[in-house]
Amino acid sequence: MPEQYNVSCPMDCFDLCRFLVTVENNRVTGLKGDPDHPLTRGAVCAKARQLITRHHHPERLTQPLIRTDSGFSPISYEKAIPLVADKLDRIIRRHGPTAVLNYTSAGYGGAKNGIQNIFFNALGGDSRFTGSLCWGAGMAAQKYDFGQARSNFPLDVLNADLVILWGRNPKVTNLHLYKLLTQAEKKGTRIIVIDPNESSTARRFGNHIRVLPGTDGALALALCHVIITEGLTDDAFIADHVLGFKRFSKTIATFSPERAQKITGVPATTIRDLALEYSRTPKAAIYPGYGMQRYSNGGNAVRSINALAAITGHIGYSGAGIHYASKSMSPYISGPEARSEGWVKDRRTFPAHGLGAFLAQADDPPVKAAFFFCANPMVQTPDLTRAMAGLKQVEFKVVFDQFMTDTAACADLIFPAATVFEQDDIFTTSMFSHWINVSEQAVKPPGPLIPEFEFYLKLSAHMDMDLGFSSSREFLDQCTEPLISALKLANDFDGQDLEELGASYARFSDHDIAWHDRHFATPSGKIELFSHRAAEDGLSPLPEYFAPLSPSATYPLRLLTCHTVSAMHSQGMMDNTGLPEVFVSAHTAETFGLSQGIEVEVKGEGGTIKAVVKIDDAIMKNTAFMYQGYWHKSGAVNFLTCERVTDMGGQAAFYEAFCNLSPAG
Structure with a gap:
């Protein structure tokens, strides 16, 4: 008889969908959205449906592999675990723990994702990156302005009269926000999209404002200028809840719409109209995306957008707010990993955007071992040529993955990764959802495969290490006990354990409206337009605009590398073997002598790949648009x-990239 299990989407996505998974004879046969979940409501995206394809894929790795002179050969866990232990012991004894690179990312979003960090903390330390390849500049902006990132309950968008999607394309990256917006539109909500390109979301809702790439901050400051000069600020809110308004006003006194038009390409009349509409619509919400903070000025751009809510008072009530991210559940489940930080004796860090430079330059000590977990940096990190050259110098490389990715292909030892269907876990990874997902194990792993969490338990036992727990259930209980206690204290949950939590749709109702008490998590307790924290970090205390980098004669096109609707980064790209596409406007195609469908060389500052031209006037002229995530066999951007x-925030400035296009010879 078929059985049904509650399983969470494991991907690093806004929505954190909950699935109902059907199993027959230890085989996953079906996946659908949980119709009773308040956000998922039965709907899942193409990326989620692909999870079953990945799970059953004939090229999926199911046993450990070791590099030999003739390629990769199978090796048992019984032999591989002592090998890893011996290598680590030898390297750390000679060079110390920072000779080991611990590279962990968000390819899998469960609490068990932290097991590699806990292991290396228990081992005494490591080298690991700080900053982000995703959202770091915007998160730093939230810290400086509000103290932390918070957003209203997702369904609250239905209460807004005006929604501004600023560099956000939810039809591709945030399905359930998109569905909520379609509902909101039917009841009269006006939706405006600010984006350099006419995204699929912009096409759907209209009201598209094209802004030149990297100039979002200038647009936001000009909007603030209009609101202030027209006397449309909320003076009572500012007096009680905003720090630094007078100094901020002085800095933008000359940032007129006419000046901003020259910078952004947005007509001055459009800027004025938008400023008046936003300030005069109390229930106005802004949803910034993450692409617009991937420029050299990205953090200040987000701070400038935050300032709009500060000066109008459009925050702290239903239908309003700045919705960059929300992590209301995550702090409660991080106990085991947070505790393990106290075990660290030595740590070396490097910026997330600079893996290649770090591997090339680290010499005290040099990186002797590298462990890659929930990550495929040989596709996702900037300047792949430099990163791959640096990785070749590393003596011992271990990769955990479900497939022979481009990172796995560089390894000396590969351990197969379990799918989300093969292990229990808890998930709070969404930047949008306010719920927790307790995910059940639906099937047993294939053959000899040991889930990564169990691998590290076995490795730590072999090395006589105490991680503070000895089983999956003990770990999950340690993670959820503080959360359950907090939910019960808030009268949002009346259960006792993990099973009851999993059967519920519990959330913190007090978090439904971000900053409803108007007490912000900054040192002053106010929104800080003037941030002493920013000044202490060597930054301007006030939001400022400075121009992004410009194209050159050699590389005359700005390159934007965005998400595809069908895959989460490189996950799901394993079957793509054709060339990637490069999208350009008809104007750009004519300028460069290109025609539809021809093969071109895309020459960037880091190297060259081939692509197929697609002419599309949704793309801003003098810009090349490509989807990121393609493997080397196709052409990694x-x-x-x-x-x-x-x-700020140590965010990789992926959109400060430039290229040239020429027909392939």
């Missing part, structure tokens, strides 16, 4: 990029 960083 990060062979084109360089190791550049944003103004």
Whole structure:
């Protein structure tokens, strides 16, 4: 008889969908959205449906592999675990723990994702990255302005009269926000999209404002200028809840719509109209995306957008707010990993955008071992040529993955990764959802495969290490006990254990409206337009605009590398063997002598790949648009990029990339 299990989507996505998974004879046969979940409501995206394809894929790795002179050969866990232990012991005894690179990312979003960090903390330390390849500049902006990132309950968008999607394309990256917006539109909500390109979301809702790439901050400051000069600020809110308004007003006194038009390409009349509409619509919400903070000025751009809510008072009530991210559940389940930080004796860090530089330059000690977990940096990190050259110098490389990715192909030892269907876990990874997902194990792993969490339990036992727990259930209980206690204290849950939590749709109802008490998590307790924290970090205390980098004669096109609707980064790209597409406007195609469907060389500052031309006037002229995530066998876009960083948050400035196009010879 078929059985049904509650399983969470494991991907690093806004929505954190909950699935109902059907199993027959230890085989996953079906997946659908949980119709009773308040957000998922039965709907799942193409990326989620692909999870079953990945799970059953004939090329999926199911046993450990070791590099030999003739390629990769199978090795048992019984032999591989002592090998790893011996290598680590030898390297750490000679060079110390920082000779080991611990590279963990968000390819899997469960609490068990932290097991590799806990292991290396228990081992005494490591080398690991700080900053982000995703959202770091915007998160730093939230810290400086509000103290932390919070957003209203997702369904609250239905209460807004005006929604501004600023560099956000939810039809591709945030399905359930998109569905909620279609409902909101039917009841009269006006939806405006600010984006350099006419995204699929912009086409759906209209009201599209094209802004030149990297100039979002200038647009936001000009909007603030209009609101202030027209006397449309909320003076009572500012007096009680905003720090630094007078100084902020002085800095933008000359940032007129006419000045901003020259910078952004947005007509001054459009800027004025938008400023008046936003300030005069009390229930106005802004949803910034993450692409617009991937420029060298990205953090300041987000701070400038935050300022709009501060000066109008459009925050702290239903239908309003700045919705960059929300992590209301995550702090409660991080106990085991947070505790393990106290075990660290030595740690070396490097910026997330600079893996290649770090591997090349680290010499005290050099990196002797590298462990890659929930990550495929040989596709996703900037300047792949430099990163791959650096990785070749590393003596011992271990990769955990479900497939022979481009990172796995560089390894000396590969351990197969379990799918989400093969292990129990808890998930709070969404940047949008306010719920927790307790995910059940639906099937047993294939053959000899040991889930990564169990691998590290076995490795730590072999090395006589105590991680603070000895089983999956003990770990999950340690994670959820503080959360359950907090939910019960808030009268949002009346259960006792993990099973009851999993059967519920519990959330913190007090978090439904971000900053409803108007007490912000900054040192002053106010929104800080003037941030002493930013000043202490060597930044301007006030939001500021400075121009992004410009194209050159050699690389005359700005390159934007965005998400595809069908895959989460490189996950799901394993079957793509054709060339990637490069999208350009008809104007750009004519300028460069290109025609539809021809093969071209895309030459970037980091290297060259081939692609097929697609002419599409949704793309801004003088810009090339490509989807990221393609593997080397097709053409990875990060062979084109360089190791550049944003103004704050250690975010990789992926959109400060430039290229040239020429017909392939």
